[in-house]
Amino acid sequence: MCCFWSIGIVLKEYSKSTARLEGKVVIVTGANTGIGKETARDLAQRGARVIxxxxxxxxxxxxxxxxxxxxxxxxxxxxxxxxADTKSIREFAEKFLAEEKELHILINNAGVMLCPYSKTADGFEMHLGVNHLGHFLLTFLLLERLKQCAPARIVNVSSLAHHGGRIRFHDLHGEKSYNRGLAYCHSKLANVLFTRELARRLQGTKVTANVLHPGSVYSELVRHSFVMTWLWKIFSFFLKTPCEGAQTSIYCAVAEELDSVTGQYFSDCQPAYVSPRGRDDETAKKLWSVSCELLGIQWD
Ligand SMILES: NC(=O)C1=CN([C@@H]2O[C@H](COP(=O)(O)OP(=O)(O)OC[C@H]3O[C@@H](n4cnc5c(N)ncnc54)[C@H](OP(=O)(O)O)[C@@H]3O)[C@@H](O)[C@H]2O)C=CC1
Ligand SMILES: CC1=C(/C=C/C(C)=C/C=C/C(C)=C/C=O)C(C)(C)CCC1
Incomplete structure (x- = not known):
């Protein structure tokens, strides 16, 4: 359940769950700032062991x-x-699996937006590489542990921007044409499609996978764009604070009413409209197999 309240003209919602997380282990990626940090703070407040x-x-x-x-x-x-480096992702997972016996909640939150054209250590376009492929590999490496600890949850942070995305299989790494705004949108659509296919594959395991839009949030996400940085400063009053922006992630991670809800897209702590491209099962399946090929993994 969420509660509604408003400041100025912006309608905001807060996750109302009082769930406690003592004994639960949570990973939040990109939790040093912004939405991830506020998500980690809330889950720590609830007693979780937070990585x-x-x-x-x-x-x-x-x-x-x-x-x-x-x-x-x-x-x-x-x-x-x-x-942005599959070697680092593998090292993280290896260390985590050796050190921690349990994992109950994985929050794939980290993200980049509006990067000038650049590639990850493995030669993937930066938005696709960090926002989608990096989290895809991380989830693959940690999934067995989540299954062992079920009920467990995977929460993927996408964006309303997925509406502007498409999966350009013929030019996934933007080598033929590149627009940094669109590259972000494509990667956020990939988050939605990944969640959809993952949830389908996880049916019956008691591991759920949901995806969300946090709202327009005053954070460091716009750091790569001078213009957006200023627009964000000028219009900050109309944006959510990172704490407000974290509410839908927290809701997806802890709300009791979502115990068996999977494959859903949320915004403002409630189900929200997914673009037609985000509901395309064929594209979701193809993205899955192409992602496996790029990462050199077999994920059946
Ligand atoms: N802010 C907004 O309005 C919206 C945000 N979102 C999504 O919310 C999520 C969180 O964004 P937000 O908090 O706003 O942005 P911030 O830029 O404030 O935080 C992003 C986080 O991701 C981390 N990160 C970036 N690249 C990597 C990498 N290669 N490896 C590991 N971590 C990395 C950053 O680390 P570091 O500080 O070291 O760079 C930082 O911790 C993102 O997925 C974003 O797409 C979606 C819609 C709107
Ligand atoms: C229209 C408009 C604005 C709103 C921009 C929004 C709402 C951007 C959302 C970005 C997202 C969703 C990014 C992450 O995924 C500003 C800049 C406040 C002021 C100028 C006019």
Whole structure:
């Protein structure tokens, strides 16, 4: 359940669940700032053991100490994860699986937007590589542990921007044409399609997979665009705070009424409209097999 309230002209919703998470292990990617940090803070407040999976250890340690001090939960742990490098993703997963016996909630939150054309360590276009392929590989590597600890949840942070995306199988890495806004949209559509296919494959396992739009949130996401950085500053009053932006992620992670809900897209803590391309099962299946090929994995 969510509650409604409003500030100015922006309608906002808060996850109302009082669920406690003592004994539960959670991973939040990109939790050193923005929506991820607020998600980690809330889950730590609920008593979970929270793994802050970030590429910059210094920034992550600063966020973790702040959360530990504020919540009194000392089980907020930093681990290195660079989603732009499959070697780092594999090292993270290997270390995690060796150190932790359990995993109950995986929040694939980290993301980049409006990057100038660039590639990941493995030669993937940056938006597709970090936002989709990195999380696809991470989920693959951790899935057995989630299944063993079921009921468990996978929460993928996508965006309303998925409406503008398409999966350009003929030019996935933007080598023929590249627009950084569209590249973001494509990667966020990939998040929606991945969740859809993942949920279908996980039927009967008690591991759910849902995807969400957090709202338009005043965060560092716009850092690669000078114009957007200024627009975000000027219009910040109309944007959600990171704490408000984290509410739908928290809702998907803990709400009791979602125990058996899977494959759904949420916004403002409620089901929301998915674009026709985000409901295309054939594209979802093809994206799945192409992602496996690119990553050199077999995921049946
Ligand atoms: N803000 C908004 O309005 C909206 C956000 N979203 C989505 O919400 C999610 C969170 O974004 P938000 O909090 O706003 O953005 P921020 O830029 O504030 O946070 C993004 C996080 O992702 C991390 N990250 C980026 N690249 C990598 C990488 N290669 N490996 C590991 N971590 C990485 C960042 O780390 P570092 O600090 O080191 O760069 C940071 O922790 C994203 O998936 C975004 O697409 C969706 C719709 C709207
Ligand atoms: C129309 C408009 C704005 C709103 C932009 C929005 C709402 C952007 C949403 C971006 C998303 C969803 C990004 C992440 O996925 C501004 C810049 C506030 C002010 C200028 C006019």
């Amino acid at each position: 802050i999976a970030c590429r910059d250890i210094a920034k992550a340690e600063a966020a973790a100490s702040e959360i530990r001090a504020e919540t009194g939960n000392q089980q907020v742990i930093v681990r290195k994860l660079d989603l």
